[in-house]
Amino acid sequence: MRSIQLKKKLKIFYASLIFILILVDASFVVKIDNFKSFNEINNDLKYSNSSTKNSVILLIGDGMGYEHLKLARLVEVGNNNKFSMERLPLHLNVTTFSADNLITDSAAAATAMATGNKTNNGMLSISPLSEPLETILEISQEFGKSTGIITTTAITHATPAAFITHVKSRSNTTEISRQIVENSSVSIILGGGEDHFDSVQLMNLEANGYTLIENHSKLMSTDANNLFGLFAPNHLPYEISRDPDVIPSLLEMTVKTIEILSQDPEGFFLMVEGGRIDHASHANNKTNVALETIEFHYAVDAAISYAEEHDNVLLIVTADHETGGLTILNETLNDIIPSSNRTDEQNRLLRIERINNISVSWSTGSHTNLDVPFFGYRTDFYDLINLSVIDNTEIFDIMKDFISEGTDNEPDFSRIILIGVGITGFSIGGIAIIVTIKNKKHFKKKKN
Ligand SMILES: [Zn+2]
Structure with a gap:
C-alpha cells in the first residue's frame, strides 16, 4: 500500500514538474521574444551599427x-x-x-x-x-x-x-x-x-x-x-x-x-x-x-x-x-x-x-x-x-x-526588469499548478 501511495505521489510530483517546466519554457519564449522585439525596435532607431x-x-x-x-x-x-x-x-x-x-x-x-x-x-x-x-x-x-x-x-x-x-x-x-x-x-x-x-x-x-x-x-x-x-x-x-x-x-x-x-x-x-x-x-x-x-x-x-x-x-x-x-x-x-x-x-x-x-x-x-x-x-x-x-x-x-x-558601461535596466518579471511569473505559475494538483488530489480522495 505504502509503495503504491508513494508511486502516486511521485507521479503527481513528476506531472507537476512537467507542467512547471512547460510553463517556465513558454514564459521564457514569450519573455525573450518580447525582449528581442523591444531591442530590435530600439536598434532600428539608434544603434543598428553594432561595431x-x-x-x-x-x-x-x-x-x-x-x-x-x-x-x-x-x-x-x-x-x-x-x-x-x-x-x-x-x-x-x-x-x-x-x-x-x-x-x-x-x-x-x-x-x-x-x-x-x-x-x-x-x-x-x-x-x-x-x-x-x-x-x-x-x-x-x-x-x-x-x-x-x-x-x-x-x-x-x-x-x-x-x-x-x-x-x-x-x-x-x-x-x-x-x-x-x-x-x-x-x-x-x-x-x-x-x-x-x-x-x-x-x-x-x-x-x-x-x-x-x-x-x-x-x-x-x-x-x-x-x-x-x-x-x-x-x-x-x-x-x-x-x-x-x-x-x-x-x-x-x-x-x-x-x-x-x-x-x-x-x-x-x-x-x-x-x-x-x-x-x-x-x-x-x-x-x-x-x-x-x-x-x-x-x-x-x-x-x-x-x-x-x-x-x-x-x-x-x-x-x-x-x-x-x-x-x-x-x-x-x-x-x-x-x-x-x-x-x-x-x-x-x-x-x-x-x-x-x-x-x-x-x-x-x-x-x-x-x-x-x-x-x-x-x-x-x-x-x-x-x-x-x-x-x-x-x-x-x-x-x-x-x-x-548606446553603451555597455551601464546595466540595461529594461532587461533586468523583464527577466525579474519573468522569474516572478514562473514562480507564481509553478506554485499555482502545485496547489491546483494537490487540491484536485484531495477532492478526488474525499469523493472516493
Ligand atoms: Zn555675443
Whole structure:
C-alpha cells in the first residue's frame, strides 16, 4: 500500500514538474521574444551599427537666430530652397534665458547645453553657488569616448570653454587656458587663441601626446589622433578675409575631426561652433553674418552626411541665443546662386552681390531673448514629438540619454526588469499548478 501511495505521489510530483517546466519554457519564449522585439525596435532607431558605440555631434551657431539662417539661405540657395539642417526630421524652438537674466550670454547658454543646469551670465560650467557642473564632454570621456571641440573663435572663448573647463568668470582666460592644458583630455581641439597659451603650456601639451597644428596644410596632412590646433592669435578671421591656404575653414576642421574621431569604436562627442556669427551680429554687419552662417551651414551639411551614413549618431544643430534682433525687410534677388560650376572667387563675389540685394534691420547690438532653432537627427529615440518648445538645458538631457543608452558601461535596466518579471511569473505559475494538483488530489480522495 505504502509503495503504491508513494508511486502516486511521485507521479503527481513528476506531472507537476512537467507542467512547471512547460510553463517556465513558454514564459521564457514569450519573455525573450518580447525582449528581442523591444531591442530590435530600439536598434532600428539608434544603434543598428553594432561595431561602433553611440556618438553625438552638437553644432552651435553662436548668436544664430531664425533670421540669420534665413539671410544665409536667401544668399546661398535662394528663397525656394532649404538648408540641409532645415530638412532634418525634428525642429523645435529653444528658450535660452539664464539663471540671473532673461537675456543670456554665451557662457550661461553653453553651460546650460553642456551640463543641463542654468547658471549666471559669465559663468562656465559652474553653478551660481560656484559648484563645478559635470559637462557632456566629460561624461562622454567617462564612457571611453573620444572628444572634439572646434570653433572659429579662440578656444578659450565662452562656448568652447564651457564644455572643457569650470571657471567662475569667462574673462579669466588665464585660468581657462590653464585648465585646458592641465585638466582636459580632449582628443581634438581646433580654433584660434595662440595668445592665450605660452610656450611652456604648448610644450606640456606636446609632452602629453598632442600634435600641435599651426596651419591649414599641417591639419590636412596629419595622421595623428590627438590634435591641438591654433590658427590665429585670437579669433579666426571672418570668412571674408580668411586666407584659405593658411587657415582651415570650419568645414575643413569639421570633416578632418570627424574622420579621426569616428575611428574610435567607443564612439565620440564633438562640439562644432560657428562662433563668429555672434561677433558679426554685435557689429550689425549683415555681410559677415551671412558669410559666417553659410560657412556654418557647410560644416553642418558635412556632419549630417556622416550622421546619415551611420545609424548611431545623434546630431543636433542649435544656437546659444539670438544676437542683434535681426529682421529681413526686403530682397531683390535673381535666381543665380553660388554653385560648384563657378570658381571660389566667382562664388564669393556672387554672395556679396546677393547680400547687397537684401535689406535688413537690427534692433540691438546685443543679445536678445528670442527663441532659437533646434534641428535634430536621430532624436526619435527621445520623447520630443509633441513638443514645440524646449529649454536649452534639455539639450543636455537628450545628448546624455543617447550617450548612456548606446553603451555597455551601464546595466540595461529594461532587461533586468523583464527577466525579474519573468522569474516572478514562473514562480507564481509553478506554485499555482502545485496547489491546483494537490487540491484536485484531495477532492478526488474525499469523493472516493
Ligand atoms: Zn555675443
